[in-house]
Every structure is written in structure tokens, then in C-alpha cells.
Amino acid sequence: MVQDKSVIKGIVLSDLKNMGGKYVANWRVFKPEINLDECIACGLCTTYCPEAAIDPREDKKPVIDYRFCKGCGVCANECPKTAIAMKKEDEE
């Protein structure tokens, strides 16, 4: 019996090592902007971001990786301090 991986033909693999984030910024109509002065670092936006696009910085305050933000507005809706504003993309 040959059991050397090099002889295998025709299997397409899902490979954990080759996975990564998916660029979705071009979906966005509204862009969330965090007012860090009002932020109390509660972590709710990180927890609830459907795209896992918000990570805490060292001071626990959040930072949005806009490459992965679709602008759904869940973070702004959940922020207890209403410290996140949704701004229309082309108004910048």
C-alpha cells in the first residue's frame, strides 16, 4: 500500500494556515466613527461587531479596522455612551 501524500491527486483542501480576513470596506454606506473621549472601554462594540472588525487597543478602547467594516451600525446602536457616530461615506 502506498501512503505517501505526494501521490495523492485531485483533493482540494481547506487549509487553516491560508485563511485570513475578507476585504468588505466597499460594502459601506455609513462609516462608524468612535469618539474616544466619550468611550468608557466597555467592550460592547467589540463583542457585537458582526464582522469582528473592532479590536481593543492596549488601553481597552476600541479601534475599527475599516477594511472589514460594512457599516451596519450595530456598534453605534449598542454603544451605551452613544460615542459612535455613523457618517455617510461621501460626506467626508
Added chain:
Amino acid sequence: MPGNKAIAHGARLARVEVVPAFPITPQTTIIEYISDFVADGKMKTEYIHTEGEHSCMAAALGASMTGARTFTATCSQGLAYMHEIVAQATSYRAPIVMAVANRTLGWYWSLGPDYSDIMPEMNLGWLVNFVETNQECLDMMLMNYKIAEDYRVLLPTMLSLDGFFLSYSQERVYMPDQEKVDAWLPPYKAPYSLDPTESDSWPAAGIPTQLHTTYRKIHEEVMEDSKKVIAEVDASFAKTFGRSYGGMVEKYRCDDADSLLVTMGSMTTAARRAVDKLRKEGENIGLLKLRFLRPFPNEELIELAEQVDSIGVVDRVVMHGTGGGMAFQDVKSTLYNTGIKVPVQNFIAGLGGEDIPIDDLYAMGKKTLSARTVRPVNPVHYIEHKFPGMPAPQKTNSSTCMHPGSDGCAGCGASIIARTLLNTLGEKTIVVNPPNCSGVNYGQSVKTPWVLANFAAGAAFQTGVYRALKAKGKERQVYTTSYAGDGGTYDIGLQALSGAAERGESIIWLCYDNEAYMNTGIQRSGSTPQFAATSTTPVGSVWKGKSQRRKNMLMIMAAHRIPYIATASLAYIPDLKRKIQKAMEVTRNGEGLAYLQVHQPCTTGWYYDPSKTVEIGRLAVQTGAWPIAEIDHGEFKLNIKPKELKPVKEYLDPQRRFRHLDTELVEIIQGHIQDDWDSYLSMDAQGKLPWY
């Protein structure tokens, strides 16, 4: 109109009496259009929202045998799941017409069409009809009933339309008058109905072994006889409605042809243009469109084969192990004993739903023509195209068990639950995924193995994974969890889940419950709440959304006496996390199945603003629409007990799936919620469930 709508109108015009339905892309809109007709009183039919394709076909067979004109539709994995009943429908001689909106079966998954789904069903004794255009979809719906219900035939019929190319593409379709159709297609009168008020006899389930060969032979005779009926019906349709398709086959520019291209389905339209182009260049090539593949049009083929010097067969499927396609083998075997030695080539093209453009068909025609003089060494050609490659994944520093960004809808709650689940379980986890949105959207962005299982037996797949780990002594090192939707839990997946629970498999079953089949486009499930509008329970003059109340899965699972059962919500993450940890504990200890049912508001399916996903989830809990409870080794506990429930209106109002509700319907919902809440409170006070 799209092909699927033409099929639905065909069913309406044929006055189909029973329609069992279950969604699967790209067939789904057929049963959605029909549900629209029924909801609006435009079609009088018994519409059955079945819980899976196996049941769907069984219901179709039962209905047809009881004398009703019956229609259903499916494709791909759904058709395969029906398989055993498809076989049974043959000897029961039930003239069901089933639309198959072709889609790749199994293999590497695709939603696009090829004939790998219908190929395994080909030889079971059904008539199998392929159509080219949306007009042909509608016309063949009517013709197929007239053929199938003819007592010389009495056979079930598959109407095969290419997914996407026909199912979703718009074409002009002429709609015949209802009166004309009624006069041409009288109601079905079953010769041997199961109904004892109609008949004392019915088709037998079994015959003595010695008769099998004889009856198989007779079945072949019936299939042969049906060819005559097909021709008759085509002629009579032409006379009444003015359109003719040629019966078993359609010949295009064959009269003086010395080469022949053989096609079926929607690719034929492009093949016509390729033949035109070759004709313009002076080549005498013709086109044979196979309209029925079962019975196989051998006479028509032989007649043309005698005339031509080369044949090229285009196949949208491979019969693995034979080296070629489906029609290719049929054409060759038809000719072998005739003494006609014309070279037959095979072109395998358009697999997985890839387009077969005119240029490709032109090249196939050229190759077929060249075989007139030089017999090809290798008769099978695979028409391959260059793949430009996938976009590279983005690098991130994300510390969670999921990569950021996905194909999910903006504001999707399923990823919040998946992330919480995987972050809690850790990277040594295998996720078994019965098909749902999350498999499509998040399966490729997690940092653990996430394997697509089957819809109807996710828990069995998971059992296999768990037992293999156990066989290798690793069941305490690696967790297995499902990430199932409500369809894969409440409906089609229930049998396997119940089996795994009863056997005491120590696996985690997580159902993220968004109260409908969202992956196929918001069809009703066993979890859809009463009065919710879905695409198969639309609001019309007759229907007011789903008429039944949802299943109580919590109590169904509790009846299995499994160690841990809980409901949770994406709006209460710490509670969800604690419950996942509890599930880890009981499965690690080998105590049995842990069942988690997590509420997931769906912005697309419930029609609310995407930013409100968590807010709606919170309202569901605060109004009592989604009670948060757990049953820990039989101990019932309501985990979140608001002092006073908010009126359910606050939860319903932001969701457009409930916008048709009047005060009376809201009162009914409120009443049910109060009843459920009171019974949960009394169970909470009682503590241990008595049967544990």
C-alpha cells in the same frame, strides 16, 4: 418571466391539486411563486410545507396515489435525498410531475447547474424531459401531465430545467388561457386510487421474485409506448396552442447534415448559433436536441446516424468510471448493434454551472466535423477554462477564533454567536455544519476545522466525528460542536439529532435560531413564529403569514433526558458564554448531548434595520417572545426573569415580517406568550422536571 415562474404558472394552469414543497436553490422560487398564488386565492391547491425533501416526495407519492394531480420541485442534494421514494413512485405508477432545476450534486459544491443531480435518477423508470426555454418550461408542464396521466403511460415525469440559466433568467413567455387549458387537460382520474370510496384495488408494493424480470420487461414496454403518447400530445398541443417542439427530439438544420451535434437543455440555444455560424462557413452540420432522455429517442438517433459521418455529444455531466458523459454513453450504446460505424465524440462542458458559450460550441462543432475524415484517437474532450484565482486573504492581528470580514449580510447576528462559541471552545474544536448561511459566510473564516455536513443528518455526521475521536482516545482533547440552523435542527435534521441525543453522544449541538430557512431565502421553518410572513407563508387575501405556532424544541429535547439544554440569545453574551462552558463540561465528562438554542435576529429575513440586530434580540427576551432558560440535569430554570414583560408589540413593530398584524392577531400572540411564560414560571418554581 423567469423559468421558475413559468413552471409555477404551469402548475396553476394545470390546476394541480396537491403541492408538497421544500426549498433548495435554484428551485426555491418555484414553490415560492406557487405559495404566492395560493396565499392570494389564485390557485386552489393543498400546499404542504414539508420538513425535508424525503418527506416532500413521500407526500407527493401519497397524494398522487390518492388520485390528486400532484406537483413538486427540487434539485441537487434534495433530489438525491428523495431518491428511494423516486424509485418507489415508478412501480406505484404515480403520474407526479416534478420540476428539477438542475444543480451540481455533492462533489465540490456549487449552486450552478449540471446534470450530476438528475443522472442518478435517470434509470429508475421515470420519464425525463429536458427543456431549453422558459416557454418550453410552461408548455411542458401542461404536456407532461397529459402524457403522464395517459393510461398507456401512467408514469412519473421529471421536467429538467437548467438552474440559473432558465430558473432565474427572464424570457418572454406566452400564457395560455385557463379555459383553453381546462378543455385540453381534463382533471386527473386515477385508475386505482387508494381512496376506498373510489377503488377496491391499488398498485401493490411487492411482487414475487419470479415476476420481477417480467414486470421490468413490461415497464420497458410502457416506456416504449410512451414515445407514441409524447408524439400525440406534442401534435395536439400544437393544434390547440400553436407551439410544437417535435416530441422526443427537435432537429435543427439536420436535413442535409453530414455531421451532427447532440445537445440538451439550455445549452441548445447557444448551439443553434454555433451551427448557424458553421453553416455560414459552408459546413453541413446539424443539431439534435434531446428533449426526452428517458425513454431514449433511439429511433430518431439511428435515423440521423445513418445519414451523417460524425457525431459530437455535449454532456453537462461525467459518469465517473466510464470516462465520458451520460448522453455519450446512451448514443454509443444505441448505435453499437446497428452496424452504423459513425465516430462519436464527447464534449464535457459547463460543469458546476460554468457557461457553455457559442465559441466553445463552435469549436466542438469544428472537432465533430474533422472526425468525418480522421477518426479521433481520444473521443472524450473536457472543455476547460483558465481560473483567474481567488483574491488573497487579508492579513490581520485578530486574536479571536474568527477572521474578520465575511460574505454575510451587514448586521448579521450569526457571526456574533459563532465567534462567541469558538472563542469559548478554543481552537481544538471541530465544527460540523449542516448547510446554512453560516457555512457559506463564516465557514471559510474560522480558525478551526469547519466541515460542511449534510442537512438531514448533521448530528449523525457529528456522531461519527465524536466516535472516531473516542476510538483514538481523544474525546477529551477535542470538542465537537454543530453550527446548525433551525432547519437543520427543528425540521430536516430532527431525526438524526433525536437519535444522537437518545444514544447519549457527548457532543454539543448549537442551533442558531433565526426562525426560517434564511440560506435559501426566508422560507418558513418549524421555528417560524405564528403569523410571521416568509417567502412560503406570504400574506395574501387568504393567508396571513404562517398559520401554525412554532415547535417547542426545548421540551422535545427535554423528552430525551439529555444532561444539558439551554436557550440563549446573542443579546446576552455572558449568559451564552456560561452556557457554552456548561456544555463543554457535560460533554467533556461524557455525560451526553448538550443542546444550545440561540436566538439570532436576522436583518434580511425579518426585515428590520441592520443596526438593530442586538436590540431586537434584547426585545425578544424582555417581551417573553424568547424566554432564556436552561434544563441542567432535569433542573428547569428561567435564567432571565424580567419583573414585568414588555408588551410584545414593542418586539413585533420594528420587524416588517409582522407588519400585516392587526390588533386581534397581536392579541393572539400576546396570549400565547403569556401562557408559555406562566408555564415556564411554574416549571421554574417546581425545579426538577418529573420525568428526569
